[in-house]
Amino acid sequence: MDDPGQVADAVLDGNPRAAARLISWAEDRDDRAWRALERIHPETGSAEIQGVTGPPGSGKSTLVDKLVDSYREDEATVGVIAVDPSSPFTGGAVLADRIRMSRRSTDPDVFVRSMGSRGKLGGLAPAIHDAVRILDAMGKDVVVIETMGVGQGEVDIVRTADTVALVAVPGLGDDIQTIKAGIMEIADVFAVNKADLDGVQQTVAELESHLRLAFEDADDDAWRPPIVETIAKNGDGVDELVAAYEGHREHLETTGELDERRRERAEHEIVSLMKERVTERVLGSEEGTRRFEGFVEDVMGRKLTPRSAAGELLER
Amino acid sequence: MSEDKIRVLVAKPGLDGHDRGAKVIARALRDAGMEVIYTGLRQSPEEIAQAALQEDVDVVALSCLSGAHMALFPRVVEHLEDRQAGDITVFGGGTIPDDDIEELEEQGIEDVFGPGTNTKRIIERIREVAA
Ligand SMILES: Nc1nc2c(ncn2[C@@H]2O[C@H](COP(=O)(O)OP(=O)(O)O)[C@@H](O)[C@H]2O)c(=O)[nH]1
Ligand SMILES: [Mg+2]
Numbered sequence: 001m002d003d004p005g006q007v008a009d010a011v012l013d014g015n016p017r018a019a020a021r022l023i024s025w026a027e028d029r030d031d032r033a034w035r036a037l038e039r040i041h042p043e044t045g046s047a048e049i050q051g052v053t054g055p056p057g058s059g060k061s062t063l064v065d066k067l068v069d070s071y072r073e074d075e076a077t078v079g080v081i082a083v084d085p086s087s088p089f090t091g092g093a094v095l096a097d098r099i100r101m102s103r104r105s106t107d108p109d110v111f112v113r114s115m116g117s118r119g120k121l122g123g124l125a126p127a128i129h130d131a132v133r134i135l136d137a138m139g140k141d142v143v144v145i146e147t148m149g150v151g152q153g154e155v156d157i158v159r160t161a162d163t164v165a166l167v168a169v170p171g172l173g174d175d176i177q178t179i180k181a182g183i184m185e186i187a188d189v190f191a192v193n194k195a196d197l198d199g200v201q202q203t204v205a206e207l208e209s210h211l212r213l214a215f216e217d218a219d220d221d222a223w224r225p226p227i228v229e230t231i232a233k234n235g236d237g238v239d240e241l242v243a244a245y246e247g248h249r250e251h252l253e254t255t256g257e258l259d260e261r262r263r264e265r266a267e268h269e270i271v272s273l274m275k276e277r278v279t280e281r282v283l284g285s286e287e288g289t290r291r292f293e294g295f296v297e298d299v300m301g302r303k304l305t306p307r308s309a310a311g312e313l314l315e316r
Numbered sequence: 317m318s319e320d321k322i323r324v325l326v327a328k329p330g331l332d333g334h335d336r337g338a339k340v341i342a343r344a345l346r347d348a349g350m351e352v353i354y355t356g357l358r359q360s361p362e363e364i365a366q367a368a369l370q371e372d373v374d375v376v377a378l379s380c381l382s383g384a385h386m387a388l389f390p391r392v393v394e395h396l397e398d399r400q401a402g403d404i405t406v407f408g409g410g411t412i413p414d415d416d417i418e419e420l421e422e423q424g425i426e427d428v429f430g431p432g433t434n435t436k437r438i439i440e441r442i443r444e445v446a447a
Contacts, residue, residue: 020372092346099356105363114353
């Protein structure tokens with residue numbers, strides 16, 4: 001389990017241990033990851049990639065558990081990537097999404113992986129793209145990504161998934177406010193979960209009136225996100241949610257939007273990897289760190305602007 | 317900038333319904349910079365092994381207060397071995413009588429920590445085996 005070539009071959013054979021190890025290498029930015037990923041990359045691209053995002057406690061993990069169940073009933077194999085925040089202070093994390101994902105916990109055709117966000121403020125760890133590819137390469141038909149819906153995480157997931165469901169819950173007026181503040185655009189499907197609680201109708205009505213405004217001048221063939229009421233706890237509405245995912249999938253395929261999304265994803269990923277590698281090149285050694293700290297002092301002492309410091313650091 | 321992050325699965329096999337102790341450990345390990353996967357109550361040994369493998373953890377930390385540790389802990393080790401994952405270290409904790417410790421260690425539980433074990437010691441041991 002140490003040789004990148006062997007690990008890559010085992011992943012392509014569907015070996016879960018190898019897939020798990022390769023995800024760890026990618027998370028750790030271990031050099032062995034790149035060789036193995038090189039090998040599996042040509043074999044990827046067939047999995048459907050679905051995102052589930054929304055505020056903490058809205059029932060995302062519970063919903064994912066039910067989605068997995070539904071896909072398994074149709075005999076699709078499933079990978080799940082569940083992201084929780086890492087502590088910005090210690091880098092540690094308690095990843096607890098598995099608690100709600102126990103229905104298929106011994107099914108060999110379901111692979112669940114928990115990931116910490118590892119230092120990207122509110123955003124997703126860069127390794128998430130790699131983890132998706134690895135699950136795709138090991139043959140999973142569907143890959144579901146759960147991310148906490150706070151700030152950057154919600155925006156990042158669009159760049160990772162083909163279809164994104166935004167989970168809202170009744171009674172959180174503020175939620176709708178955040179949704180209005182720009183998150184709206186990322187949802188391909190709205191799931192109003194906890195539909196057993198009071199206030200569902202109001203939440204649905206607010207979403208609807210917002211959509212009406214947003215789509216006033218939209219093209220006829222634009223995708224208008226459906227609103228699905230769910231009770232993840234007992235599985236109500238999950239079939240409708242699956243149908244909504246399918247509807248959006250069909251839209252992506254017939255309009256050519258799928259390719260467009262994948263193109264954007266590739267562009268975005270290349271750019272962020274360039275940033276990562278430049279940072280690594282400049283700061284990755286002890287000498288680099290010392291130079292960097294010197295420039296920080298110069299900026300603090302008003303001798304240099306941050307921009308010139310950045311320029312000089314990049315010079316060599 | 318590569319780093320080898322330590323990952324630990326904290327799991328509660330068996331039927332007891334108390335996970336305060338497990339949660340305290342989970343938070344202590346997080347504060348020590350580790351990634352802790354917490355799977356909740358009432359996990360079967362097979363579920364625990366499957367989770368450990370998918371999560372590629374260095375260590376599985378089992379906690380059991382029901383008295384069924386002699387039946388449950390070694391079965392986690394067996395299920396890991398069945399999956400060619402016998403290299404994952406298993407620690408045990410909870411209400412475990414001194415008399416049982418030796419036998420558990422013979423059956424592949426690396427260390428057994430009784431109630432009131434200092435979490436610093438647990439963290440230290442995890443760092444040692446993960447190195
Ligand atoms: N009343 C109600 N509670 C739910 C429903 N779905 C999930 N929950 C509960 O909401 C809490 C948070 O669920 P979880 O799936 O962990 O949310 P996440 O943080 O968004 O992943 C748990 O206590 C669930 O049991 C639902 O449809 N109705
Ligand atoms: Mg969750």
